[in-house]
Amino acid sequence: EDQVTQSPEALRLQEGESSSLNCSYTVSGLRGLFWYRQDPGKGPEFLFTLYSAGEEKEKERLKATLTKKESFLHITAPKPEDSATYLCAVPGGSQGNLIFGKGTKLSVKP
Amino acid sequence: KAGVTQTPRYLIKTRGQQVTLSCSPISGHRSVSWYQQTPGQGLQFLFEYFSETQRNKGNFPGRFSGRQFSNSRSEMNVSTLELGDSALYLCASTGLGGEETQYFGPGTRLLVL
Numbered sequence: 001e002d003q004v005t006q007s008p009e010a011l012r013l014q015e016g017e018s019s020s021l022n023c024s025y026t027v028s029g030l031r032g033l034f035w036y037r038q039d040p041g042k043g044p045e046f047l048f049t050l051y052s053a054g055e056e057k058e059k060e061r062l063k064a065t066l067t068k069k070e071s072f073l074h075i076t077a078p079k080p081e082d083s084a085t086y087l088c089a090v091p092g093g094s095q096g097n098l099i100f101g102k103g104t105k106l107s108v109k110p
Numbered sequence: 111k112a113g114v115t116q117t118p119r120y121l122i123k124t125r126g127q128q129v130t131l132s133c134s135p136i137s138g139h140r141s142v143s144w145y146q147q148t149p150g151q152g153l154q155f156l157f158e159y160f161s162e163t164q165r166n167k168g169n170f171p172g173r174f175s176g177r178q179f180s181n182s183r184s185e186m187n188v189s190t191l192e193l194g195d196s197a198l199y200l201c202a203s204t205g206l207g208g209e210e211t212q213y214f215g216p217g218t219r220l221l222v223l
Contacts, residue, residue, distance in 0.1 A: 032210055043114075043200050043214035044153075087153070091210060097143065097166050098212060100153040 002027045002092030006101035016077050021104045023088035024070040036087040078108045114215035122221045128189040131218045135203030142184040147198040196222045
């Protein structure tokens with residue numbers, strides 16, 4: 001069964017304290033891995049798409065990497081405005097719909 | 111370019127009623143997907159429409175239905191509401207050209223009392 005697991009469920013950081021979020025997946029024939037950011041009460045905001053192992057993408061303090069089994073979202077010197085829930089997703093299931101992990105809730109304290 | 115819009119943003123209904131939610135995709139996008147988000151289950155896929163046809167369907171009861179119009183706008187309907195239907199309902203649109211990135215709207219928060 002296609003599955004996406006994110007860890008940790010919650011992460012509390014001090015401003016400037018770098019860390020990584022993990023997304024492990026089980027899917028036959030990866031057709032992309034997607035990272036989203038979601039603020040409370042809002043829809044997910046697209047961050048990155050990764051397609052092949054070894055691929056990396058960066059945006060401001062965020063860098064996403066991909067291996068054959070998992071993806072990491074590295075956050076360098078985070079700021080309080082980076083506080084949000086980060087979701088990853090892969091196309092899976094019998095017809096390719098997006099399967100989401102439960103997310104990592106990141107809190108960055110000043 | 112305007113993003114995905116959803117109306118209404120908030121709804122309060124009582125058990126047994128029905129509800130219709132609306133989604134307008136990004137201009138030029140022809141695929142619209144619907145998701146239900148709850149604290150316990152996270153984001154779960156409901157269905158996808160492309161060119162007025164339901165292309166994919168998730169594991170939800172028949173009380174959940176949808177449709178898409180010729181201008182790509184989509185609606186979803188939930189009949190005979192249950193308390194467990196309280197959730198954030200999200201719509202996402204996808205562009206053409208093989209790109210699979212889904213862009214989400216702000217969601218409709220439904221509370222069933």
